Amino acid sequence: MKNVDLVIVGGGPAGLAAAISAKENGIDSILIIERDKELGGILNQCIHNGFGLHTFKEELTGPEYAARFIAEAKKLNIKYILNTMVMEIGSDKKITAMNRSEGLFEIQAKAVVLAMGCRERSRGALNIPGYRPAGIYSAGTAQRLVNMEGYMPGKEVVILGSGDIGLIMARRMTLEGAKVKVVAELMPYSGGLKRNIVQCLNDFDIPLKLSHTVVDIEGKERVEAVTIAEVGPDRRPIAGTEERYTCDTLLLSCGLIPENELSRGAGVELSRITSGPVVNESLETNIEGIFACGNVLHVHDLVDYVSEEAKNAGKNAAAYIQNGAARDTRTIAINPTGGVRYTVPSTIRPDRMDDTLTVRFRVGDVYKNYSIVTYFDEEKISERKRPVMAPGEMEQVILKKADLLERPGLKTVTITVEGA
């Protein structure tokens, strides 16, 4: 069995940033395990631009953004293995992996960073009625076919779900010569970023139908038509509102699910809201020395935030390796309430936090002219007005360590949204 100080599971943007940060914080023995044939993760198929505005103050494509981190990791001589699947992670941080040349092998790590990313919600998970022909793709699968293999999955397209990948693919398929007829979204608001609605749908005259869903798929061999209908407040289809679109392709962009099968095997506690691990301020899970970052933790809108979060995970993993576990220390719970669906992290140990801590969260509905309000127990600490908040855009609150240390009796930080 090999021994490695820090094993990072996944060589996408989260894994790369975590590795770089751990190295910069003094850890030399690092191994990134990547299942694909190259580093970079899903960014390699995201050839559109818009990445890196926060991190590099310029607009990069996905592969360009990844390339900068890959170059940095290589410059720092961080070890990585490709084409290798992690099969199991033990709560003792023993990792079982497999590839063609080494077969099954074990690595004992001192700390582990989970950076496996997420997967797309499938047609099956959405329980869409109808036939099960070819021509139904998740938006990401279509993206891979078009951007990496160079093949078009269809000519006439209906898209269900207004997640960012679906919006990006609406534009992409249009540019490649397909006709995108409509984007239907179950919710009364879009699941994607506002800028993607404008740049990917509005600019190409692709209609977005909110509060609509697919109620039938026709075609026994290949998709022949898709029927969409309006839904009521209960999200059930309203009879009589059906519209039938002939098409050969249905793309699904209905949400991303953190891939935590390995985490579950390690005994990591998962949140029912995010489907990601429950973590503290150090992005450490309930299993000591196992950290999580990126889309395996919670689904992000922007890779820049992933990089920032992963940098913290890498730094904290380094500190864990150097200093061992934290002694029993005061833990404060973060209580998401009143429209705030969850927060990452969900607990804070003030002794262990940096001078500031960015708490990220999503709201469960669209809020116009609401404020994000933070309470320390009953005491209102901050209030920030937001013209619009929507589930498709991640929000944040920044907590100061000094404020927490000043209040030794503090039990709960409440984050909520409040109307005028």
Added chain:
Amino acid sequence: MYDVAIIGAGVVGSAIARELSRYDVKACVVERDEDVCTGTSKANSAIVHAGFDAEPGTLKAQLNVKGNAMMDDIAKNLDVPFRRNGSLVVRTKEQDRAGLEKLLEKGEKNGVPGLKLLSEEELRKLEPNLADDVVEAMFAPTGGIVCPFHLTMAYAENAVENGVEFFLNTELTSLKSKGDHFLLETANPAHASIEAKTVVNAAGVYADWVNNQLSEKKLHITARKGEYMLLDKTAGAHVDHTIFQLPGKMGKGVLVTPTVHGNLLVGPTATDIENKEGVNTTLDGLDQVTAKSALSVKNLPLREVITSFAGLRAHEDSDDFIIGEAEDVPGFFNAAGIESPGLSSAPAIGVMVADLLRDKLSLSAKSDFKETRKGIVRPSELSAEEQNRLIKENPAYGNIICRCEMITEGEILDAIHRPLGARSLDGVKRRTRAGMGRCQSGFCSPRTMEILEREVPMDIYAISKSGGKSTFVVGKNKEIGRADS
């Protein structure tokens, strides 16, 4: 001239082909679709029924109990996943005990071993997730679960190894009697006409059409649709037994069962439909499955659904299997109306029809019959040492293609290169489970396409989900919008 032409490569046709291949015989199986196991055999409850349900004296009752008893040997010899998890038929407090007692009596008449009633207390110990209203159940220890794909494919592969020819993509267009033999015409130019001394009709929902080409004793088969939901393996242990409902106010009820691969299956509905290709799910059907399942099992984690599907039962008006030589057409044998418990009965139907053919054609046993068949090696079922030996011999076993089900490239290569090898993504999926997991092939489908393209080899534009027009890609980037494309 074939001695026997079997129409249909579902579990019944394949089981007959395999049992027939024990004898010196020239036989073929004619199948419309691009693979075996594409009709009723692929979309059902995957249950090996104990046999208490059918009316005593019927073929359904006899063959079910017989087929059930044969399943251990078949599963062992043909390397098919099978488990006797036991069945429970539960009654709720609104239902009286007489229903269960009647069922028990019927089961005993049918010769089902080990049936007994279990009290609520005993039940709760066995199955803590039974609905609160459940008060009693009948326990059938011989009930089991099987992989219907593997059972069908195992029969078909073993039949091929023993000399039976399978003609896939070969849709029967006409069937005529030519006095001392039959003429089958098909839509496949490679096998446009097939002559056979005898014909076996195992055509599933189309068995009435096949029969009615030749026989004056007309059959009428109704496609009875059943819709199902399949849940992730994280929900697979929600119940351990197969939970049936005693028929009640809401009809026959639905079952909740683990699958032999560790998922949880919920369904089916029962709706008679006109369209024999109508394997679409419906909003109403899926709602029914949801509502009815709650009558017997509580806290079903329905958010863990990974797919839903519908299958068609071949229901004949007589309400029993129609098996045997047609009275007015010597040499024409029916295996028609094979609805539930068809899968459970298939081993017995195979032997029954093969015996009839043996007697009809005076066949003699083959000296070199291969009784066993090896399935695809599943590295995940091997020890680490064994896996490493396998990977050393063939590194493809170290390369995971389907990350949800942890299926290696080695297994996919085996699925492609074995007898009746996979030629489509569904073919690969049913043989290996690649694409059958929680992401439903989102990640592995482009990779499996690459492997099919390289290994068969086949054109990328011909690679399909399930043959015919079910292809995946329509052109290269930028080419499809052009006027000439």
